[in-house]
Amino acid sequence: MDKGLVYSGIGHFGLILWVTIGGFFIRHDDTTEVAVTEVSLISSADFAALQAAAPSAPAPESVPEVAPVPEAAPAEPVVEPVAEPPPPPPPEPDVTEVAPQAVPSKPVDPEPPSPVISEEPPVLAPSSSTRPRPKPADRVAPDPTDAPAPDAVIAAAPAPAVTPEAAPEAVVVEEPTPEAAVEEAGTELATEANKAEPLAPQSSSRPRARPARAAEAPAAEAPQTTAATRDAIAEALAATTAATGGAQTESSADAPSGPPMTSGEKDALRVAVQACWNVGSLSSEALQVTVTVAVELGQDGKPDATSLRMTEYEGGSDGAARQAFEAARRAVIRCGANGFNLPPEKYEEWRSLELVFNPERMRIK
8 A cells, every 4th residue: 555645644643533522622711801991080170271282273264155146037028920811701601502302102091891781671761650558359358468388278267277286195097177267358459450460570681690719529428338338237226125114113214215227326336436436545354345334314315324334244354344435435425425416306215225336346235
């Protein structure tokens, strides 16, 4: 190894080591140097004597005041009068002829439509007074009467028509008699002199045709019923009539009785009850049950809610039958709240009914 390189490395290492840790071995003097000035003490008398002995400074020379020089007023510029240009000659008037403007023509009013003159002949006024005159007739009486009907029987005194009336216990057929009326009478005899003159014109024009009316709305379709339903209702009503024909109580003795109910009346009653019969809330088992409900109706057609009872049922359990009966009971009460539209003269025929509620078809016993 080169000796110079070794010496250089040792020297550099020692220098770095001294710079790093050399300060630990040297004591530093941290005291601050104070500046010292030498002074001497004198009394005030000596100080005053020193000031008096000192030479006085020369007084400053006075500078003479310079008077302000007045500023010269600026000279006003001389304005030379400017010669006005001569006025321009007036323009020559335009002597061209002005064409007269066309006056708008006044709008012509449309001619009013000519009135349509009808070809109807004038109505002839009566040639005589219309003051009421004595009524002429073939017979003179103090009280005039109108002419009787063509089929009336002429009698000396008027008599009311007699219509057949059915007795409550026995049916009496009585032939109707025509109404008796007296012959037409007036206050004077009818002659050619007092014959009434016609007041209407002898001829008249043909009346104008009316405009065509709008097509009438088609009538609402009536509810259709199947033949099987009508037969079932007729069979049920016939059975009801046979069952209630002999069981009349004392309270129904004064009730009106009449001919049996027609098939149309029975069908109307079935449709009315069926409209309020809601089977949507019934269970699947209750839909298989057929219940027979007995009900008593008043003369106003309203059902007696306390008389509603289930007489029999077919299919299903007791719970399903009870559910089907409640649906039928609600239908009768709801639709009969205002009374069923039944003929009052046939009250004995429909006062006691048995309604068969079958989800497939409804019928009345």
